Amino acid sequence: MIIIGERINGMFKDIGEALRNKDPKPFQHWALKQQEGGAHYLDVNSGPAVPTEERPEAYKWMVNVIQEVSDLPLCLDSTNYDAIEGGLKLCKRPAMINSCPAERAKIERVFPMAVQYNASLIGLTMDKKGIPKDAENRVAFAMELVAAADEFGMPMEDLYIDPLILPVNVAQEHAPEVLEALRQVKTLSNPAPRTVLGLSNVSQKSPDRHLINRTYLAMAMAVGLDAAIVDANDDDLVDVAATAQILLNKSIYADSYLKVFRTR
């Protein structure tokens, strides 16, 4: 199970401010803290903190200050592909691009870039019209993304399909559809693409966020989830990921498995 730490995001006040003031400390603090928590990747998202035209510079700066303290690979998260490309040029380890929807123009921009920089890529099962209601249409978009990987020569293991989970308090009917989509995505090709979720979205504005997150994580892992963008410092959640991996026989049990799961 690949844990992508979500905390370096301009939507959080400390990161937003630090980005405006070019203060590396909060970035470096959260890089190390998430690494300790068990993150394999660090998501990096400027959010709305800087104007669009300044984002390529902002991503370069963020990549540099994070890499000063952490060896973890980065997951560059933006809808501004020039910003992502600026960051990719500086990444010391193969990065992940977050993300590309199933829209032809964007596919043509992002897939070749991912291949060029040896990056993996999160593909979203949506287009301009938005997120489908059911599993079937999610899988149809996933198929377009799988075909694109094939077309542009991206190894299938580098493509992460995100079937897009919505908050359970307003869109409850999506939760089982996403599980079904995860199951079917794994049958689209051999080798299969990998799968990812922006997990915390499922519990937006619910009082029992942590419980909802970890329950859904275990359910999703059972049907084929390979990676999740999460709060890597939610210890119970990371424990669930480690335990589910054991119960799915994905890694070999040892009494210290919780500790080993966090060892990088």
Next chain:
Amino acid sequence: MPVTLVKERYASKVGQVVLGATAEEGGTRTSVIRAGGDGTLPYLHFEGKVENRPVIGMEVTDIVPPWSDNIKNQFGDVLGDPVAWAKKCVEEFGADMIYLKLIGADPEGANHSPEQCSQVVKDVLAAVGVPVIVVGCEDPEKDNEVMAAVAEAAAGENLLIGLAEQDNYKSITAAAMVHKHNVIARSPLDINICKQLNILINEMGLPLNKIVIDPMIGGLGFGIEYAYSIMERARLGALAGDKMLSMPMICTVGYEANRAKEANVGIEEFPGWGELQDRGILWEAVTASALLQVGASILLMRNPASVRLVQRNISDLMEQNA
């Protein structure tokens, strides 16, 4: 019609352990052994790199061992003289390493002191240039004393020492860390304990590339299939990136194969079994070659005639099939 081979891609490799140290590296060995490092299932050269050739460590004991005459006769008068015996194994039988078992330390037997044991190790190191593996007498308390003394006496030689087990690993791990040796981590045919023991040893501070897994085996006809499946799981784990199972594996082939009745009982008792001499040789050789197939890196063997057969088998396996 050309056949396209289906090739698997692996995320990781088996870890590599270096045994022995030359003068430049602070020891006195004339050569070192590199074990493990493979990036594929055993001998699938077409799929990945078989980094290092498996090696044979020949068993030498500090006192005359209770072995069958068929084996003892091949060594002649060197039994009981570990120095001459070790030299013979290297010079005459082509052993890659010496596996020195200090059975004379047994408190129920000859009860040699830690100092006596250390002297034997030093003498053997002086007599041969190959890397050396040293284990005690399998009395945990005595072994802790003996191996601490041996580790100190042979500091710098980068020995492979044993045995670390789940309920007795701290003392030998500490000795290996202080005097810079490698440790054999033995688990009782149990993949979960195997992994946990590696974690515990590593937590003490010994790097993963200083640990060799002894999964324990059964000889041919005595549970070798259990050993095979555990070793297969460890190897698949290593290739999938499980660092705590990524160490190369060592197998006590000579000991297990020669415990079998089939390696010891004469034709008079079981006419259908054929001549003991051939049978004994084959029992050990076939045990070894089965374990090579599942990724054993270091074979600990006794019978020189079996060693010869397995050396040929290793050469065949190392030929490219890509």
